[in-house]
Amino acid sequence: MKNFQIIRALSSRTAVTNISKEKEAMFIAGGTNLVDLMKKNVVAPDKLIDINGLDLKKIEFLKGKVSIGALAKNSQVAEDATIKEKHPLLSLALAAGASQQIRHMATVGGNMLQKTRCSYYYNTDMPCNKRTPKSGCGAIGGSNRMHAVFGASDSCIAVHPSDMCIALAALDAQVLVEGPKGKRQIKFTDFHRLPGNTPEKDNNLEAKELITAIEIPDHNFTKNIHYLKVRDRTSYAFALVSVAAALDLKNNVIKDVRLAMGGVAHKPWRLTEAEEFLKGKTVSEEIFRQAGDLAMKGARTYGGNDFKITLGANTITEALIIAASK
Structure with missing residues (x-):
């Protein structure tokens, strides 16, 4: 792992401003996936913008919806009594993901942004278009037991690893983001991308945008x-x-x-x-x-x-x- 600098942000605006100034910088919260990637030299940012000080940890039940801050811990959401009552599918999906210790560290926003667990992506000695564009896809013709059967391309057959995101896609969630151009919403089903010819792009966030919250509309799927x-x-x-x-x-x-x-x-x-x-x-x-x-x-x-x-x-x-x- 190469040396890096940490910059602590205290508001969404300063986090976006700080990362916009840096070419090779990334946000970090729980770090349960990012730190692993850095250790393996899959990613090597010069600077990390620490967003743990941002006021994005709340779960708020509003008229017609629930708003979950991007820094809410996976365990916090899964164990919330009202989430269990109104959105039990989300609670079940979160409880199925990772270990209890990781759920205590991992955040909702980080869960959405976690990288594929494809072994070719993690092994820098192997070809991977997601890690190094136009280098090839080792999984096609290689070891592909865990890999995609829908929406794949000749460039990539990796799968998204999240459990939480499957429930959020089913529940028609919305993603709230903030970036240099301001705030906007993205339908959850439109947030993540299929690989096409650009498998290095996992989602439809624009450059330097920050996820601030997830909103789930009220529904009758409670039993x-x-x-x-x-x-x-x-x-x-x-x-x-x-x-x-x-x-x-x-x-x-x-x-x-x-x-x-x-x-x-x-x-x-x-x-x-x-x-x-x-x-x-x-x-x-x-x-x-x-x-x-x-x-x-x-x-x-x-x-x-x-x-x-x-x-x-x-x-x-x-x-x-x-x-x-x-």
């Missing part, structure tokens, strides 16, 4: 919900496939539904076609199986991850069955 994460071990492992499922039921008929997947794409993967198929249907295992099969149509595998087609359909089915049974 029949489930977050199902399939992984190699039950603790501290990234998803092979995960599913966030939320149902709004009346007399066993699906009035509304939200579905999103993790472990399958470069961004949280919203299953809108399966959602539309399920609306108005009566709950049944057969209907859920049809939705799972429909959701996996168009998936493309790369050899090592061929199993994700069957696993994905079965995980969607099981998540829906569990959600409907609550």
